[in-house]
Amino acid sequence: MKTGLKIFLNSAGFGIVIAAVYWLVARHPAGTVLLGLMAVGMLFIAGYMLVAERHANLAGDDKSPSFEASAGTDLGIFTGATAWPLIAAVGVFAVIIGAIWSLLFAALGGLTLLYACYRLARESARL
Amino acid sequence: MSWLSTTDHKRIGILYMAASLGFFCIGSALAALIRIQLARPDQHLIDPHLYNQIFTMHGTLMIFFVVAPFGLGLANYLVPLQIGAPDMAFPRLNAFSVWIFILGGLTVCSGLFAAGGAAASGWTAYAPLSELPVGAGAGQDLWIAGLLMTSISSVVTAINLLVTILLYRAPGMTMWRMPIFTWEMAATSLLILMAFPPLMTTLAILLVDRHLGGHFFDANAGGNPILYQHLFWFFGHPEVYVMILPYFGVITEIVSTFSRKPVFGYVGLVISAFAIAGLSMGVWAHHMFTTGEVSNPFFAGVSFLIAVPTGIKFFNWIGTMWKGSIELTTPMLFAIGFMLNFLLGGITGVMVASPPIDFQAQDSYFVVSHFHYVLVGGSLFAIVGAVFFWFPKFSGFRLSERLGTWCFGLLFVGFNATFLPMYEMGFEGMPRRVDTYANVGHLAVLNLIASGGAAIMGAGLVLFAIALVLAFVKRVPAGDNPWDASTLEWATTSPPPEHNFTELPPIRSEHPLWDAR
Numbered sequence: 102m103k104t105g106l107k108i109f110l111n112s113a114g115f116g117i118v119i120a121a122v123y124w125l126v127a128r129h130p131a132g133t134v135l136l137g138l139m140a141v142g143m144l145f146i147a148g149y150m151l152v153a154e155r156h157a158n159l160a161g162d163d164k165s166p167s168f169e170a171s172a173g174t175d176l177g178i179f180t181g182a183t184a185w186p187l188i189a190a191v192g193v194f195a196v197i198i199g200a201i202w203s204l205l206f207a208a209l210g211g212l213t214l215l216y217a218c219y220r221l222a223r224e225s226a227r228l
Numbered sequence: 229m230s231w232l233s234t235t236d237h238k239r240i241g242i243l244y245m246a247a248s249l250g251f252f253c254i255g256s257a258l259a260a261l262i263r264i265q266l267a268r269p270d271q272h273l274i275d276p277h278l279y280n281q282i283f284t285m286h287g288t289l290m291i292f293f294v295v296a297p298f299g300l301g302l303a304n305y306l307v308p309l310q311i312g313a314p315d316m317a318f319p320r321l322n323a324f325s326v327w328i329f330i331l332g333g334l335t336v337c338s339g340l341f342a343a344g345g346a347a348a349s350g351w352t353a354y355a356p357l358s359e360l361p362v363g364a365g366a367g368q369d370l371w372i373a374g375l376l377m378t379s380i381s382s383v384v385t386a387i388n389l390l391v392t393i394l395l396y397r398a399p400g401m402t403m404w405r406m407p408i409f410t411w412e413m414a415a416t417s418l419l420i421l422m423a424f425p426p427l428m429t430t431l432a433i434l435l436v437d438r439h440l441g442g443h444f445f446d447a448n449a450g451g452n453p454i455l456y457q458h459l460f461w462f463f464g465h466p467e468v469y470v471m472i473l474p475y476f477g478v479i480t481e482i483v484s485t486f487s488r489k490p491v492f493g494y495v496g497l498v499i500s501a502f503a504i505a506g507l508s509m510g511v512w513a514h515h516m517f518t519t520g521e522v523s524n525p526f527f528a529g530v531s532f533l534i535a536v537p538t539g540i541k542f543f544n545w546i547g548t549m550w551k552g553s554i555e556l557t558t559p560m561l562f563a564i565g566f567m568l569n570f571l572l573g574g575i576t577g578v579m580v581a582s583p584p585i586d587f588q589a590q591d592s593y594f595v596v597s598h599f600h601y602v603l604v605g606g607s608l609f610a611i612v613g614a615v616f617f618w619f620p621k622f623s624g625f626r627l628s629e630r631l632g633t634w635c636f637g638l639l640f641v642g643f644n645a646t647f648l649p650m651y652e653m654g655f656e657g658m659p660r661r662v663d664t665y666a667n668v669g670h671l672a673v674l675n676l677i678a679s680g681g682a683a684i685m686g687a688g689l690v691l692f693a694i695a696l697v698l699a700f701v702k703r704v705p706a707g708d709n710p711w712d713a714s715t716l717e718w719a720t721t722s723p724p725p726e727h728n729f730t731e732l733p734p735i736r737s738e739h740p741l742w743d744a745r
Contacts, residue, residue, distance in 0.1 A: 104403040105394045108502065112418060115506045119530075123510065127523035131455065132513070135462050139422045139509055161311070161397025165736070179727060180319040182233040190327035193380065194335070197373045201439060221320055 102150065102157050109147035116140025183224055189217035235319035236726055237308050240326045242622065244301025247330050248294050254337060255289035258282050260686065263646075267679035269667035279663035280348035281367070285340065287351030288371065292378050293333045295607045296467065299474030300385050302614060303413040305622070307389060309717035310407045312398025312735065314728050317391040325384040332377030339367035339374075347371035350661065352464065353434070355445030355456040360438055369438065372431050379428045382470075386420035389413055398716075400735030407715045407738065408484075408497050412477030415501040416470055422509060423466035430459040454521050461512035469508040471603060472570075473501060475610030476541055479563045482617055483545050485713040486560040487552030490739050493544040500537035500544075507534045517586045524583040531581035538574055542567065557711070558632030562613025565640050569605025573598055576651070591661075594654025600647045612639065612692060620706030623699065624722045631695040638688030645681025649674040714739030 120136035123129065160166065195210025231239060261282050265274045274282065304322065308315055316322045339346035344365030349357035353371065356362050393406070393414050434456075436442035443449035445456045484491045491497060510530045513522035545567060554560070576598040580586045589595055612635070619627050656669045665671055709718040719741055720729050733744045 102394070108414070108418075112502070112506060116509075119506075119510045123523075123526060126526040129523065131458055132462075135426060135458075136510065142422065157395075159395060159397070160399040161395075161401050161403075163399055164402055166399035179314065180235045182230060182235060183320060183323075184233040186235070186320050186323035187232055187327045189324050190331055193328055194331045194377060197376050198335070201369050201373060201435065224320075 102154060102159055102162060106147055106150050109143050109150065113140045113143035113147055116143055181224075183221070185217045185220045185224065189214055189221065192217055233323075235315075235323050237304050237316045237319065237322060238622075238724060238728075240316075240322050241301045241303075241305030243326045244304055244329065245298055247326075247333060248298040248301060251289045251293040251333050251337075255286050255294055256686070256689065258286040258289070260682065262286065263679040263682040265663060266665070266675050268676070269665055269672045271664055274663060276663045277348060278345065280350075280661070281340070281346040283661055284347050284350050284371075285336070288336060288347070288375075289333070290603070291351055291467070291471065292375060293329075293336070295471040295603055295611070296382070297329055297378070298611055299413075299416065299471070299607075300382065300389075302478070302618075303389055303409075303416075303474060304385070306618070306717055307392060307410050307413055308396070309720065309724060309728055310410045310715050311393065311396065311401050312716050312729065312732050313392060313396040316388050317396055318388050321384055322388050325381040325388070328377050328384075329381035332374040332381065334374075335370050335377060336374030339370040342366040342370060352460055354460070355434070355437070355451075355453040356447070358434060359445060363438075369435075372434055372438075376428060376431050379424045379431070382420050383424050383428075386417035386424075389417045390421075393417075398732055398735060401716075404495075404498075405735060405738045405740075407477075408480040408491055408494070408501075409474070409477030409715075411498045412473045412480075412501050415505040416473045418502075419466045419470050419473070419505045419508065423463045423470065426459050427463035427467075430456065430463070433459075454516075454519060457516050457519065458513065461515045462509075465512045465515065466505075466508045468599075468602070469504055471607055473504065475566070475607050475614075476501065478610045478614045478617070479545065479566050480541075480548075481713070481715065482559045482563040482613055483548050485617075485711050486555045486557055486563075487549045488555075488712075489548055489552045490714070490737075490742070491544065492547030492550070493540070494738060496540050497544050500540040503537035504534060507537070511581075514581055514586070517583045518590045528581055528583055532578065535574070535578050542571070557616075558627070558629055558636060559613045559617035559711075561633065561636040562609050562616065565636060566606055566609040566613065569601055569609060569643065573601025573605055576601065589654055591659055592654035593650040593658045593660055596660045597647045597650035597654065600650070605643055605647070609639070609643075612636075615692075615696075617711070618717075619696075619699065620710045621717060621722050621724070624706055625699045625702075626704045626706045626710065627695050627699050631691055631698070635688050635691040635695060638684055638691060642681045642684030642686070642688055646678050646685060647681070649677045649681075653678075709741065714742040716740060 116136055116139040120133050120140060123136055124133040192210045192214030195213060196207050199205070199207025199210050231243065234240065261274065265271060265279060304316065342365065344367060346367040347353065349363050349368065358368055393410060397406070433442065433444045437444055437446060443451040445451045445453045447453055480491055480497060507530055511527055511534065514527040514531045516522045517524050517527070580589050580595060580598060616627055616632050619625070653671060653674050656671060658665055658671055706722050708720065708722050716732070719733055733740050736743055
């Protein structure tokens with residue numbers, strides 16, 4: 102987790118530096134805002150990792166795990182086959198196409214998307 | 229039917245790659261039309277407006293629906309296997325991303341059949357070409373809608389890959405033991421997260437201008453078309469690295485495997501991937517030198533800097549091969565071809581990063597040749613090399629080495645015959661995106677050579693397709709680890725079971741399978 106955190110912090114640091122240099126050299130507001138937002142985005146993820154995941158004990162971070170010690174542990178649950186992701190994609194398709202040509206089509210797409218999300222949430226809850 | 233409801237990352241990866249190859253067939257057919265039209269001077273086989281649609285759709289399909297998503301498909305298949313995970317972090321979201329990608333590609337392609345034809349404003353869709361009334365017609369709207377869909381897909385996949393890499397590694401698979409391909413995908417995912425939201429915003433604003441009476445990019449009503457270029461290239465240049473970083477990873481895996489040596493300079497390769505990703509966010513306006521609206525020294529300087537981490541990668545590949553026991557298998561041939569081609573594409577990239585040269589080369593065939601050396605000589609060679617390398621894992625069958633060698637030979641000769649003359653065409657002043665040209669200088673003979681080269685490339689691609697079909701007909705078993713490779717995906721069966729691994733070897737370094745020997 103420390104390595105992951107370093108990646109996001111370094112990316113944010115790079116974003117702040119390059120945004121500052123760009124502003125000093127170019128005085129261009131739009132580009133500076135874009136670079137600055139990049140830094141803010143990276144800082145947000147780093148902040149989340151720092152606050153929410155600081156006590157995470159990931160198996161992948163253990164350099165020399167004992168496989169005997171973890172024998173018999175639960176490997177988790179595999180997600181079963183489901184058509185709802187496909188239906189959700191059709192819903193997004195209809196929303197975007199409908200937004201251009203037919204608001205009724207967009208509304209139908211939105212309803213399809215909402216129902217697909219509901220079904221996906223129910224599937225997750227059942228697991 | 230089970231493919232429609234699958235959440236298995238391997239099947240989703242195959243769907244991604246198969247769809248990309250399908251779009252590649254359409255994009256290649258359009259490229260063939262371009263080369264037929266340009267084979268002779270003063271030729272008028274294709275109507276100029278149709279020609280605009282053809283090069284627009286060719287560029288759009290190859291960039292948004294072939295090169296970039298094939299890398300994401302490869303990552304979908306390989307990343308969980310390489311880090312010892314049973315699946316991606318969010319399997320349902322993963323399934324959603326592949327379906328919205330396919331629907332996006334079909335939406336863009338449907339423009340070919342729309343009244344008024346497909347989008348004709350180039351793959352960059354610069355305003356005012358993409359605005360009304362110049363870009364009127366359903367084709368441009370379908371282009372925008374399709375790109376919005378594939379952008380959603382890319383962002384969702386990037387989130388999925390990052391979470392999988394950060395949280396789902398097997399015991400012992402610390403981040404500094406991950407294969408280089410997985411590292412490159414982590415850097416690529418970060419880039420997608422930073423670069424695609426501005427594209428989606430730009431497309432949405434374009435829709436507002438076209439359908440809701442907006443004037444964001446309309447200079448006549450106080451808007452600013454240069455803002456479009458800023459927003460587009462803030463996405464567009466990082467996108468170039470989204471299209472090449474995964475293939476740097478592919479080449480690293482292939483070179484290490486067939487040099488029979490661990491990767492030379494592992495840490496340097498990882499740091500250079502993130503350095504390239506970071507720097508690529510600060511070079512967008514080197515595409516806009518000639519507008520006179522950007523700080524040319526800043527963007528030239530940062531663009532030059534990218535050559536440093538890219539050079540580190542080249543030195544590391546050469547260091548990996550140095551004194552190695554090199555086997556010239558088909559994937560290795562494609563890796564060497566990639567290095568030679570990409571080197572030329574990279575060096576000419578440094579040339580056009582210099583504003584005085586760029587002012588001469590802007591919008592000429594020199595630039596066309598430069599980016600094809602990067603994306604075809606680089607990425608496409610890596611794609612074919614990757615298929616030859618991992619096909620045994622995907623299918624359980626071997627591809628013919630003999631056909632592979634011929635395929636490489638035809639593609640390498642054909643590619644260089646097609647695109648090397650284009651540098652000279654650029655020097656002689658031939659502008660890009662023209663449907664015909666006068667018989668001046670050496671343009672006639674150079675274009676004829678380029679079209680002949682394209683035909684040779686076509687023959688190489690047909691051979692590639694034949695090799696794929698024959699593999700399924702002959703069904704020669706490949707075994708679990710036919711190349712004696714070192715990374716975890718080769719520790720499981722070919723093809724892998726749905727749960728990926730029945731048992732994992734101890735992971736004590738970045739090459740666990742070589743440690744276990």
